[in-house]
Amino acid sequence: MRRLVPFLLALALCPLAHADEAGAARALEKARTNPWLLRQFMFAFPKGGDLHNHLDGSIYAENIIKWASEDGKCVAPASGQISFPPCDAQRPPVKDYAADSVNYRQLVDAYSVRNYERAPKSGHDQVFDTFGRFIPGTLGREGDMLREASNRRGAENTVYLELLQSYGMDKARALAAAEPGAFKADRPAGDWASHPVLQRIVADTRAELDRHEARWRELSHCGQATAEPGCGVAVRYLAQVIRTFPPEQVNAQIALAFLLVKADPRYVGLNLVAPEDDPGTLRHYREQMGVIGSLHKLMPEVQVSLHAGEFAFGLVPPEDLRDHIHLALKLAGARRIGHGEGIGIETGAPATLRDMARRGVLVEINLTSNAIVHDLKDGQHPFLLYRMFGVPTALSADDEGVFRIDLTNEYQRAAATYPSLTYRDFKAMSRNALAYGFVEGDSLLADTATGHFMPACASERANGEPKGPRCRALLAASTKARLQWELEARFARFEAQAHAP
């Protein structure tokens, strides 16, 4: 009888919860064709996480200009290239140059895709070329960057953020450049990982992250009454390997990424970035997947998400479009795929899609990024193809500063572009961004479509503290479960207020 009471209580509460959910679903339908209402709805809608967010790309141009000005950096007027002082006649101080409002506008455009349609460059080239121009302006401002990225997610009712960043990767590349023989493919991958200098880089990088996080928390007043919204977001990191360097340097970076994830719980996985259509990437792609696979055999607990199939037809020869997603899954053991736009043109795509659905490999969907970089819009995007095959999906921001967007914009874009997506579909995608996140711990959810809890919490509602000891134990042992509990509580609050007008 004691066991029945919570069950009956849950049943009694259920109709209310369903009424609230139905009301929120009606509110979405009313808002769907009105951009202003839809923006408001999706801004408040609880978004579980953002699994694909490059820290460098998440910074808005205005902050880059502000920091570079304050830090005495210099800028080349024609290109917008930022550099370190001393400045000179060809490279005046950013502070002076950007004081002119016409110059300021030109710099904002140079560090983002703002007005890119009017420039002679394609979206692809503008996006990939902009990083080199502005990154010198962000160096030394890592705490400010973490503050900006986390605050935006916190303000948008998002619980979790996985940030891609490359701390320490420059040192791993320098090591491999000095000792290329040590990181050659004919050496066992275990030898790379045990290189004493690489071990030292791991320790230095962890200390560097300590400093950046401390600065962020100081700037954001975390732990104080005036704490900013980002303090409440659970942030984890993906070690980000730049894959367009010579093979030895890529190998050393991949080894460093594995070691960072092993050594530091804030690192929950790794990823490979930089243009997939770069000739060097195309030449070495299979080899890079094999390197990840062999290190994965040595350190199977390290989780892998990979940019793969970030392609549109015509970007590269058809032969290069055949198998990148397939190889990321088969050789590298990827548990998540970033972009995956090229799936429809891969050989054996139906089998790959069925395999992803069966094994629960999630695709990180970046709608605005794909629309700008590859002109892949609306029905041309394989988003619905993945969903048709039952492959889990989650919406993410990619490079929100460069694209001048936020995560809300991606939910809004999906709702406006794909009328078949229901309110429950958005809830499932929001839950997916936690369930398939690499954050530590067992899942609270048995099913992201229904939101049903695992048996230990089956009779509970995410309202206050769990009542049963087994559920309390699950939450106490699992950060992921605690975040999922929080997300469900936010859904309940949102739905209680989101009745259609």
Ligand SMILES: [Zn+2]
């Ligand atoms: Zn990306």
